[in-house]
Amino acid sequence: MTARLLATRYTTSQMTYDLCRLRLNGLIRRIEHTHTYVLTPDGIKVAVFYTKLYPACSGRWPPPTSPRLQPAYARR
Numbered sequence: 001m002t003a004r005l006l007a008t009r010y011t012t013s014q015m016t017y018d019l020c021r022l023r024l025n026g027l028i029r030r031i032e033h034t035h036t037y038v039l040t041p042d043g044i045k046v047a048v049f050y051t052k053l054y055p056a057c058s059g060r061w062p063p064p065t066s067p068r069l070q071p072a073y074a075r076r
Contacts, residue, residue, distance in 0.1 A: 003010040019037060022028045027043035030036070039047065 002015070019028070022043070023030065023037070026040055027046055028037040029040055031038060
């Protein structure tokens with residue numbers, strides 16, 4: 001599934017490396033006796049931050065329907 005999202009090959013070695021880096025940085029933790037990972041509170045904050053940052057970097061910020069859109073900004 002991950003390979004389809006990335007449109008490229010994604011090996012188990014790459015997945016292991018990525019999970020290890022996320023765990024060492026405190027963004028995820030492993031549930032004992034399973035192969036399942038969950039986000040830590042810091043991981044949730046980082047995920048929300050990047051979710052909000054992406055539209056700003058893609059040139060679509062603020063959204064056109066945003067109530068906080070300033071009239072001067074809308075005219076530009």
